[in-house]
Amino acid sequence: MTPFQHISRPSYFAPAGAVTKPVTAVTPADLDAATLPADAAAWAKAAGFRADAGSVLVVPGEGGSVSRVLFGLGSDPADTPFLTGKLPKLLPPGDWSIEAEGIAADHLALGFGLGNYSFAKYKSEKARDARLAVPDSADADDIERQLAGILLARDLINTPTNDMGPDDLEAAFRALGEHYGATVTSIIGDDLLDRNFPLIHTVGRASAVAPRLLEMRWGKKGDPRITLVGKGVCFDTGGLDLKTATGMALMKKDMGGAANVMGLALMIMDAGLSVDLTVLVPAVENSVAGNAFRPGDIYKSRKGITVQIDNTDAEGRLVLADALAYADETPPDLLIDMATLTGAARVALGPELAPFFTDDEALASKLQLAAKQAADPVWRLPLWMGYDKDLRTRAADITNSPSGGMAGSINAALFLKRFVTASPSWIHFDIYGWNPSEKPHAPVGGEAFAIRALYRVIRERAAVSS
Structure with missing residues (x-):
């Protein structure tokens, strides 16, 4: 056994300065508040997206690209401060950034890192290819x-x-x-x-x-x-x-x-x-x-x-x-x-x-x-x-x-x-x-x-x- 596979800083996070796409965290109330970009709001309505806690909706961009991802926080984000642990399994590959009202920046990043964890010593498992940029207001070193x-x-x-x-x-x-x-x-x-x-x-x-x-x-x-x-x-x-x-x-x-x-x-x-x-x-x-x-x-x-x-x-x-x-x-x-x-x-x-x-x-x-x-x-x-x-x-x-x-x-x-x-x-x-x-x-x-x-x-x- 190598006991320190997680001692070195994990590669779950996007490097500083990486070009990222947005994860837009929303509550059900946000969907009705006209705060989303028009294309995202229209897509959410068409898809029946309700912003349930931990739900994800990929919003398409031009030419088949992904413009952003909507991430549901549910009605009370404070109840699940590490909800971003769901994202590693749900996001498309690439580098992403997120901000969310009602969840501390360090909890956003820590939740994502913790959700990446799997115990795979005794079986093969496909690596997850989505990385999250640690919010600027969080201490990346201390989170890692x-x-x-x-x-x-x-x-x-x-x-x-x-x-x-x-x-x-x-x-x-x-x-x-x-x-x-x-x-x-x-x-x-x-x-x-x-x-x-x-x-x-x-x-x-x-x-x-x-x-x-x-x-x-x-x-x-x-x-x-x-x-x-x-x-x-x-x-x-x-x-x-x-x-x-x-x-x-x-x-x-x-x-x-x-x-x-x-x-x-x-x-x-x-x-x-x-x-x-x-x-x-x-x-x-x-x-x-x-x-x-x-x-x-x-x-x-x-x-x-x-x-x-x-x-x-x-x-x-x-x-x-x-x-x-x-x-x-x-x-x-x-x-x-x-x-x-x-x-x-x-x-x-x-x-x-x-x-x-x-x-x-x-x-x-x-x-x-x-x-x-x-x-x-x-x-x-x-x-x-x-x-x-x-x-x-x-x-x-x-x-x-x-x-x-x-x-x-x-x-x-x-x-x-x-x-x-x-x-x-x-x-x-x-x-x-x-x-x-x-x-x-x-x-x-x-x-x-x-x-x-x-x-x-x-x-x-x-x-x-x-």
Whole structure:
């Protein structure tokens, strides 16, 4: 696998100064407002074009040429800020330009780029020949940077585990670091025990591919310290508490937290932000073998907290616990973890909203504002300490899976909170990592969640400190 097919700037956009034809974005009201050129208005009326959201009408010019394309925005363009993701599949070949009232210029371009994406590693696919000029009012470099981070995350998640096991994820992680001159190290197999990462070792030891902790460092000492931690469970059988076949079907995506923090790290490094960045990924497979960890086992974590295993399918919080404890030993200014952690988060918020937990009110407010500006939706859930008692168990300090089946996402967040005691600002994301239905800007498959919003927050921090 070449993990960086989308690191280099994508060729989805027309070069600066290219001669383009217009895509005229219209709402139904525009068709009746006499604002269109007469030939386009007449053609639209004759064709019965209604400007439904995502609809396209090619307007002919002289000699069989194309004079322009009408692109329907629907009645409320704000509802679908990345609607231009439909255009790559619908536009005739060539270079095009677009302006649209009610949609930000950067969303127009980003939507087009995202809609160009397809995961074609294992099949041949015809290249799309339409390119869009990035509007003058948008930052082309930053759009392409964000696009590269999102598409990297999608690629990593979409790749099946036979090509994206812990060793392959390490190769992708190293390639990302080398691309930006970062320092990358790893602790593998029984060395995890020698270096006091017992929970990472426990979860991954039954796999044919050794578990490992990946670490990347980039930036300058003295700048704001940002640490990203991503769950890298490359496949999750559920362990001895085995998942059903249906439950395992999408478990290649259980390293979605790792993929997302790698996409975010790409944005940060590519922008050259003034931060001291660390990225940690515990990369494992939760497999079944004679040496698999068992329900009822008790293990001491890196932090010294003992954990009783009441469900081997609650493994993600275990590997995160050791990684977060390690990050917390030299407390960063901002500690972010991302994980495809609980089905309870999906039940609560569905597949489109990214749930997050934090005690930092200022951070929560900044993130929610950034998410709104970026059209990258997030939703805050409570670290409700009333449920912390549910983690208690008689034989150990805490259980990895409280009984009762209620507040599952909150309980998982409270579990992780036990391992972050020194960092002044911590935020936990319980993301889905997958898009289950076709969207204008996204096919079914691996997806990035909240990393554009987080990038805005981190960029703001870096700008204030510089």
